[in-house]
Amino acid sequence: MTAAQTSFHSLPGSDSVEPASAVTARMWPMHMVGQQGQPVRVFLADDDCHIRRVIAQDLMSDVRTLLVGQAGSLREARKNICLQEFDVLMVDLNLGDGEGMELLDLVRETLPQVLSIVVSVTERDDKVFQAFDKGAVGYLLKNSWFGDYSQAVLQVANGGASITPSLAKKMLSRLDKTYATYEKSAPCQQDEKLSEREVEILKLIACGYNSPEIASHLKISTLTVATHVKNIYRKLQAHTRAHAVRAATLRGIL
Template sequence: MIKIMLAEDHQVVLNGIKLLLESQPDLSVIDYGKNGNEILAILKNGNIPHILITDINMLNMDGLELISHVRRDYPTIKIIVLSMLNDLQLMLQAFENGIVGYLVKNVGYEEMLFCIRQVAKGGKFICEEMSTLLLDNFRRSPSAFQQVDQIVEKIGLTARELEVLQLIGEGFTNMQIADKLFLSKRTVEGHRQNLLEKTSVKNTASLIKYALKNGLIQ
């Protein structure tokens, strides 16, 4: 059972997230708070989750400050940001503060659940909207490319994985890729995970960066 704590000051959003997570047999929302101070008080009482999902903009103590406190005092807790803000600089700052996942609030429920489970297994995750923004930035200043054939042979990518990688680089969601390639969404998720493992990167943004740097996608 993955124990989750929520930091969210909008009651409607909080209730929606709780309802989604508690519908899953492997997820449990053990507590929640409306700001960083409330979360720290809960943690101080010994109620420690596996994952903290926090907003950024909150009164009294915002998400970035909360992240710093949690990473310092409770290093076993994995932190995911769930924010209205699709701001790359803010996201990068949050990762520097110690988060392992970043989602925007218009994310689909399947992507949110995939993120939570990926993080619980020790991985990192950036939602597709933010990955696309990162891709646009990378394309403005591409690195020198190595020979594609050498890279493909070295890491053992299949033709199907290269197809999925190209579509990821074009910003398509797992469901859209599944529709285009006549595959199930679960199969596409499996290819995405294989790509992460074969390229030894932790998240989609790093995968895209790797692929661009090495000429695997244009």
């Protein structure tokens, strides 16, 4: 549902109405990231002013997300990113004066706590996997994205991944072939072992727990959980939680 399609619900005992996003926010579980008064902060970099406006309206219409900055070029983004505090970067891969991949590198190296979502028209396999290799946890195709942007932000902020369904299907098909090849060669490979804590976290992920729930269960910070998850991804050569669980299963870790 886009900002232009915002629906309204009647308030009990009143003739007035409130936006559906406000109703959803009131029902949002307290343990989830993105509460009223503490929204997920987003920085947006896209050279298409129309797309920026659409995304901005969607984010600002939901009290659980907040757009704190935006840029229309690589140069502007590099300059302003360092001046803002934010939780999620939404970035196009083509910024006119450069590539969004540079911003993924910048965020990964200088702001490791920030999560990145690519919003692009590009669906080339090499670009998609390169983006995930550079730390992206979401990839939305502009031409086929039919969800809402605030939901994508909330999904990654709470330990998930947000990928356009058609693209996810293609990625899984390719990964199935990759894992089939790995399964045959795995016994001959010497892999970096997961620590006891990483295995513990991976088991909780396999049971469906998100990052805040894992942090609460283990009595550690969500940032510490995020660091462990990144190490798990690196050691298992995985890009998403589902892929990490599957890779661990194939290796006999789970």
